[in-house]
Amino acid sequence: MAVRPSILGIDGPEPLARSLRDAQYIADEGLSTAAYLALALGKPLLLEGAPGVGKTEAAKAIASVLGRELIRLQCYEGIDAAAAMYEWNFPRQMLAIRQAGEGYVNLYADDYLIARPLLLALQEPRARVLLIDEIDRADPEFEAFLLEFLSDFSISIPERGTIRAAEPPVVLLTSNRTRELHEALRRRCVYHWIGYPDPALEAQIVMMRASSVAQETAHRVTAAVNRLRAEPLAKPPGVAETVEWAEAATLLHNQGAAWPAAFARAIGVALKDQDDLAFTAPRLDQLITGAA
Structure with a gap:
């Protein structure tokens, strides 16, 4: 496989990793290596992990480092090719026909074409990064369609012909692993699993993302979050919830709430499921103070 000429200057x-940190994202050695190889080899980067570990934020940071616009295709159950590629603006076409009367109108001009994420990525591959987010939520049929797209990076528009990228665009895929992805898709990508960061690293993330949070508070909240994640919760708090919990507790503390009561009062920022709140309520003070 030919190595792509440097698109990073890195x-x-x-x-x-240093550039990602400048973009407010802390990447460990595994992630920075996988991302670098995907970029250098011109292959898609597949990031898997639990919700909230920073997969989408990693894509945003990579786009920022490259100085490119991030185009996001949010996958969901029932998504089809039209939602991902393009569609014709039918109301505008009908209006143009009425206004033209007996005159000629090109109904398949650019004015009537609504480009969706996949087409946008092909049109200007050097200006954009394509993020295919939560691909595991899409149906297997749509996953098969994406595999074909990633094979040749082209889209066929019957009325216009085939649009093919001059070079492979930068593509990132994320999965929460709610279902297994097809092996053929995995083989096409550089793969990396993102787990929850260790408490020390997560405290660094809190300090980076929330400048109002004191260092001691950052370490307290990350330790408490790690205890919560060890519980059998339906929706364990992600890194974003850790940052928000630290910010919320700091806000309450600045308004007069004592530690650790400020953490307990702000628990709805970290846990967002009624069963999880009910399960942890009897031992919440112990979970918080034990981690302090």
Whole structure:
């Protein structure tokens, strides 16, 4: 496989990690290496992990480092090719026909074409990064369609012909692993699993993302979050919830709430499921103070 000429001006995983940190994202060695290889080899990067570990944020940070616009295709059950590729603006076409009367109108001009994420990524591959978010939520049939798209990076529009990218666009895929992805799709990508960060790293993330939070508070909240994640919760708090919990508790503390009561009062920022709140309520003070 031919190595793609540098699109970063960065010659390795370590410089990429430093650039990602400048973009407010802390990447460990595994992620920075996988991202660098995907970019250098011109292959899609597949990021899997539990909800809230920072997969989508990683895509945003990579786009920022590249200086490119992020185009996001949010997958969902029932999504079809039209929602991902393009569609014709039928109301505008009908209006143009009425206004033209007996005159000629080109109903398949650019004015009537609504480009969706996949087409946008092909039109300007050097200006955009394509994020296919939560691909595991899509149906297997749509996954098969995406596999074909990633094979040749082209879209056929019957009225216009085939649009093919001059070079492979930068593509990232994320999955929460609610179902297994097809093996053929995995083989096409550089793969990386993103787990929850260890408490020390997560405290660094809190400090980076929430400048109003004191260092001691960041360590307290990350320790408490790790205890919560060890519980059998339906929806364990992700990294974003850790940051928000630290911010919320700090806000309450600045308004007069004592520690650790400020953490307990702000628990609805970290846990967002009624059963989880009910399950942890009898031992919440212990979980918080034990982690302090």
